[in-house]
Amino acid sequence: MTATLTKAQRPSAAPLPDDIRVTQLRVMHSEWHKFWSLRSSYFTLAATLIAMIGFGGLFAAVTATRWTHMRPVEQAHFDPTAVSLRGFYLAQLVVGVLGVLIVTGEYSTGMIRSSLGAAPRRLPVLIAKAVVFAVITLVVTTVTAFVAFFLGQYLLSSHHIETTIGADGVARAVVGAALYLTVVGLMGVGLGFVVRSTAGAIASLFGILLVLPVLGEALPTDWATNIDPYLPSNAGQQIMVVHPDPSALLGPWSGFAVFCGYAAIALVLGAVLLRRRDA
Amino acid sequence: MIDAVGVTKRYGDRVAVDDVTFTVRPGAVTGFLGPNGAGKSTTMRMILGLDAQTAGEVRVNGKRYADHPAPLREVGALLEAKAVHTGRSAYNHLLALALTHGIPRRRVDEVVELVGLREVARKRVGGFSLGMGQRLGVAAALLGDPHTLVLDEPVNGLDPEGVRWIRQLLRSLVADGRTVFLSSHLMSEMELTADHLVIIGRGRLIADTSMAEFTARFSRKVVRVRTPEGGALRDLLVGPDVTVTAPETGLLEVHGLTSGEIGQLACRNAIPLEELTPVTASLEEAFMDLTQDAVEFSVHQDVLTERTAS
Ligand SMILES: Nc1ncnc2c1ncn2[C@@H]1O[C@H](COP(=O)(O)OP(=O)(O)O)[C@@H](O)[C@H]1O
Numbered sequence A: 001m002t003a004t005l006t007k008a009q010r011p012s013a014a015p016l017p018d019d020i021r022v023t024q025l026r027v028m029h030s031e032w033h034k035f036w037s038l039r040s041s042y043f044t045l046a047a048t049l050i051a052m053i054g055f056g057g058l059f060a061a062v063t064a065t066r067w068t069h070m071r072p073v074e075q076a077h078f079d080p081t082a083v084s085l086r087g088f089y090l091a092q093l094v095v096g097v098l099g100v101l102i103v104t105g106e107y108s109t110g111m112i113r114s115s116l117g118a119a120p121r122r123l124p125v126l127i128a129k130a131v132v133f134a135v136i137t138l139v140v141t142t143v144t145a146f147v148a149f150f151l152g153q154y155l156l157s158s159h160h161i162e163t164t165i166g167a168d169g170v171a172r173a174v175v176g177a178a179l180y181l182t183v184v185g186l187m188g189v190g191l192g193f194v195v196r197s198t199a200g201a202i203a204s205l206f207g208i209l210l211v212l213p214v215l216g217e218a219l220p221t222d223w224a225t226n227i228d229p230y231l232p233s234n235a236g237q238q239i240m241v242v243h244p245d246p247s248a249l250l251g252p253w254s255g256f257a258v259f260c261g262y263a264a265i266a267l268v269l270g271a272v273l274l275r276r277r278d279a
Numbered sequence B: 001m002i003d004a005v006g007v008t009k010r011y012g013d014r015v016a017v018d019d020v021t022f023t024v025r026p027g028a029v030t031g032f033l034g035p036n037g038a039g040k041s042t043t044m045r046m047i048l049g050l051d052a053q054t055a056g057e058v059r060v061n062g063k064r065y066a067d068h069p070a071p072l073r074e075v076g077a078l079l080e081a082k083a084v085h086t087g088r089s090a091y092n093h094l095l096a097l098a099l100t101h102g103i104p105r106r107r108v109d110e111v112v113e114l115v116g117l118r119e120v121a122r123k124r125v126g127g128f129s130l131g132m133g134q135r136l137g138v139a140a141a142l143l144g145d146p147h148t149l150v151l152d153e154p155v156n157g158l159d160p161e162g163v164r165w166i167r168q169l170l171r172s173l174v175a176d177g178r179t180v181f182l183s184s185h186l187m188s189e190m191e192l193t194a195d196h197l198v199i200i201g202r203g204r205l206i207a208d209t210s211m212a213e214f215t216a217r218f219s220r221k222v223v224r225v226r227t228p229e230g231g232a233l234r235d236l237l238v239g240p241d242v243t244v245t246a247p248e249t250g251l252l253e254v255h256g257l258t259s260g261e262i263g264q265l266a267c268r269n270a271i272p273l274e275e276l277t278p279v280t281a282s283l284e285e286a287f288m289d290l291t292q293d294a295v296e297f298s299v300h301q302d303v304l305t306e307r308t309a310s
């Protein structure tokens, strides 16, 4: 009873082109489109902007007005770059949540089954998500870090306590804030694939970034001095230190490399589990 | 063409699919029939490589689904559970899937038009009704213009209008010469559409047969007989090709004899009959009989009749 028509005779309007197949680049294009077709992406990026620029400016303004009342010890420790970039502390929460959500948002809604159905080799999906997220976040956080820095220096200049981008270690610290934030988000992407639930992944991420250093401080001193510098956020934040302590175990770049190592572990673990588990 | 060979899926201790082998032949509708929990959805997820089988192999057009360079071109699937991000619009959802394969945008417009979602394509999926969600799922399945479609209980929960739409769609897909693998827990769905039946119960293959063969074998005739002398009549009727059951006192259900034969036998032996009705057992009943032993949780209902209440 069923008519057997050849493909060409089928009434599907125009035939599809011949080069239809899945490539890594196309999966990235898809992820790029997915990112920009959700409102939450815009909200989160706006929140990152506000956290970095708003809080950076606020801290700089408050420091400027309080400057004449500050004790000489405080003034000696004052770092104009760090003050203007202080918003990173809040921004890391926002960027971390964004990294987690681009993965767990698919698990909670079931979208992941469509994504893996379209790219059943699976690994390209993880790679595409990580690359697209990293590119977008790096661009946004670099721009906001520079804006926050220049705004902060402008506000501090009323008391002539500002620094310049050309000063030793300053440019590295500003770019470093963006790099640190991006890698925080990538760690979120990796943990998202490992944990798959939004709440669980966010709790793990902030447990690692915020709680571990606090626990580290509670260690006996001889242990703490050897362990604490290697804790993920301690290591990662070295890149934002303008005048690093030359005797420190990890310098700005070696610290950042260690931090990248942690993020890589999360991503690799996520990749292994993504390949192995049922969707 | 879908080939499943010895497919088994275990979730911990629970065997969801147990050594199942079947073939979905091209250019026809194969109905995948089984009670709830039989393992239909699990089998379909294994076809698409979403769940990994514990043992056995599933091939789609000769290869594992994941080994096809353009899987959406081979198989389009509508799964049981929702597979859409609620925050995205229908159009953007479809475009995101199309982009992975380099499927042109005009094809996205085409499938949106085809399933009748044009008016709402730019709206977020979160606000869609069940029927609109099914239409979107069908649009996604058709994106790559695949020759094979896997549809998991597509009419479940739909309103009559939605059910009618799905049926028409199925008919047009088959008229195009496509292969359709359609699951349902209702035989009545299959009677309307399927050419071939794969029946499973509790994860095991029960039958793999053409619809015609199934109908010939199972649409048996039953005769309902009501008599005060049920025991006596039963003894007269039973024989090698005749089975008699007594669902309630005074009522017999006879397989293997015509109502005429029963009437004459009763008359000759002076057994009074109060009712003599030939009944054609529906395929639904045949299916229920077949899978009865395999039903995971059979429902025990206390039947309260009006009579006992008054
Ligand atoms: N992810 C899972 N984890 C554990 N058990 C599952 C899972 N998916 C399905 N099952 C079990 O496998 C069996 C078959 O389920 P399913 O394939 O959904 O049946 P059907 O689609 O025929 O109703 C059921 O007993 C179900 O509880």
Ligand SMILES: [Mg+2]
Pocket (backbone or CB within 6 Å): B037, B040, B041, B042, B080, B152, B153
């Ligand atoms: Mg099911």
